Amino acid sequence: MPDDFYVVVGENRRLLREVKELRARVTALESSRWWRVHPRFLLRRLSKPAAASEGAVAAPEAVPTAAAQDDDPLLARFRREVVARGSFRDEQSVANARTWEQFLQQLEGREARILEIGSFEGMSACYFLWRLPDAHVTCVDTFAGASSFVARGDDVSGLEAAFDQNVGLVDASRVRKIAADSAHALLELLDEGQRFDLVFVDGSDLALDVMVDACLSWQLLAPGGVMIFDNYIWRSPLGEDPLFQPKPAVDAFLGLVGRNCQVITMSKEAIVQRVELAAQSNGDGALAETAP
Numbered sequence: 001m002p003d004d005f006y007v008v009v010g011e012n013r014r015l016l017r018e019v020k021e022l023r024a025r026v027t028a029l030e031s032s033r034w035w036r037v038h039p040r041f042l043l044r045r046l047s048k049p050a051a052a053s054e055g056a057v058a059a060p061e062a063v064p065t066a067a068a069q070d071d072d073p074l075l076a077r078f079r080r081e082v083v084a085r086g087s088f089r090d091e092q093s094v095a096n097a098r099t100w101e102q103f104l105q106q107l108e109g110r111e112a113r114i115l116e117i118g119s120f121e122g123m124s125a126c127y128f129l130w131r132l133p134d135a136h137v138t139c140v141d142t143f144a145g146a147s148s149f150v151a152r153g154d155d156v157s158g159l160e161a162a163f164d165q166n167v168g169l170v171d172a173s174r175v176r177k178i179a180a181d182s183a184h185a186l187l188e189l190l191d192e193g194q195r196f197d198l199v200f201v202d203g204s205d206l207a208l209d210v211m212v213d214a215c216l217s218w219q220l221l222a223p224g225g226v227m228i229f230d231n232y233i234w235r236s237p238l239g240e241d242p243l244f245q246p247k248p249a250v251d252a253f254l255g256l257v258g259r260n261c262q263v264i265t266m267s268k269e270a271i272v273q274r275v276e277l278a279a280q281s282n283g284d285g286a287l288a289e290t291a292p
Helices: 003-030 033-037 039-053 073-081 097-107 123-131 147-152 159-168 182-191 207-220 246-260
Strands: 113-117 136-140 175-178 196-201 221-229 261-266 270-274 278-281 287-290
Touching: 073 097, 073 123, 097 123, 097 196, 097 261, 097 270, 113 123, 113 182, 113 207, 123 136, 123 159, 123 196, 136 182, 159 175, 182 207, 196 207, 207 221, 207 246, 246 261, 246 270
Parallel strands: 113 136, 113 196, 136 175, 196 221
Antiparallel strands: 221 270, 261 270, 278 287
């Protein structure tokens, strides 16, 4: 890729960070007691309906922050209680959590076991810990940053320290951190005989890595367990080659295990539930597989 591409990407990311910081400041100001009781701002807010009724053109509203865009009370509360206190670069990384709710509810009150492949700064791990106070989360990451981050020239220093700090805001005692590449870590977990109720695959963006993570973690997924492939339709900055995209690997993997899983959703994320098939005789001495 030409050097200009990385310069433009880097500048865009810098501008996005500045916009997020400004939005966060605006949100903090508007939620403060000073904003609510200051006479000048109070009178301005009270006069808005009257001006509108007289046909006046309303001033354009500020672009809402990530927190303001959440119409889900759980996500809004999570951002207040955890994200606002932590050190996260991407506040949108749990925007899909509302899709998870249907099966997270089934794990409530249980010592559920969750496996996360690719933790970055711990946003999704924090959500699982916060949402399920009895759950235990195993986090696998090299904390060296994915290939796409390196290609864009992102600063990936301090990821592990940020992860430790962030999960500590919820409950680090329920976290097992494995700082290693997923291929070795997952084989280690298999040797230990581990099983998980939920597997969150969000490690490498490269198709072959995704395939390895899927195949190994599928063996770690308990019957009835749920597997989430994050960034299913994500487009890599490395190019259009299928080897640089998660989707072809996920599609190929699901083509192999399709009879053993039930698809929950295939949109921004691919989410499936493992279904165990029982073996029974088909009448000619051979064994056939049927859903229980």
